[in-house]
Amino acid sequence: MTRVIVSTLLLSSLLSPSCDSSHATWTYEGAISPTLSMMDRNSDGMVDRSEYEAHSYYAPAFQSVDSNDNGELDVNELEQLVLSTDPVAFDGCSTLKPITITLNPNVFHPGSFSTRVLKELFTFMLYEVHARNPEYPLPSEEEIQAAANTRTLDSPASSAVLESLLKAYDEVSLSPPSHLLAH
Ligand SMILES: [Ca+2]
Numbered sequence: 001m002t003r004v005i006v007s008t009l010l011l012s013s014l015l016s017p018s019c020d021s022s023h024a025t026w027t028y029e030g031a032i033s034p035t036l037s038m039m040d041r042n043s044d045g046m047v048d049r050s051e052y053e054a055h056s057y058y059a060p061a062f063q064s065v066d067s068n069d070n071g072e073l074d075v076n077e078l079e080q081l082v083l084s085t086d087p088v089a090f091d092g093c094s095t096l097k098p099i100t101i102t103l104n105p106n107v108f109h110p111g112s113f114s115t116r117v118l119k120e121l122f123t124f125m126l127y128e129v130h131a132r133n134p135e136y137p138l139p140s141e142e143e144i145q146a147a148a149n150t151r152t153l154d155s156p157a158s159s160a161v162l163e164s165l166l167k168a169y170d171e172v173s174l175s176p177p178s179h180l181l182a183h
C-alpha cells in the first residue's frame, strides 16, 4: 500500500509543472488513493472482493467494477466506479429519490421588488389567517396581485386588501405584523 501512495505522490509530482509536491497537480488517482488505502485491509495495494464488499453497501457488484476481471480492484477501477456511481450509494442509503416537494407558485413570482414585497406580505398574512381559520373569506389571488402591482401600501387597491386582512386577523384573534398597525 505504501508503494501505491508513494508512486501516486511521485506521479503527482511529476505532473506538477513546479515539481513541488506541495503544489502537486490534482489527479483522480491522488484523490482515490486514500479510499483505496482505507479499503485495502491487507495492504497489498489492491482491493479484493471481500475488502470491497465490506464497504460497498449498495454500490455496484464487485464483478461489474473489476473491469479487467483479475479479481482485484486497482485505483483506476475504483476511479471509474466513483465517476459512474451516485455518491449516496456509498453511504448505505437508498439511491436518490425524486424531489417530492411541490413549490408553491405563490411564493415565486416575477415583478419589481416592491411588487414582490407587497405580494409576499399580503400572501403571508393571508396564509396566517387561513391557517387559523380555513373557512374565513379572504382576498383573492387576483385582488392581492392587483394590489401588489400598485407597488405601494397606500394605494386604494393595497389599502383595501390590507384593511380586509387586518379585519380578518382581528376576527380570528391573531396579532397582525406590528409595523402594519399604524396603517
Ligand atoms: Ca487488498
Ligand SMILES: [Ca+2]
Residues within 6 Å of the ligand: 066, 067, 068, 069, 070, 071, 072, 073, 074, 077
Ligand atoms: Ca481489476
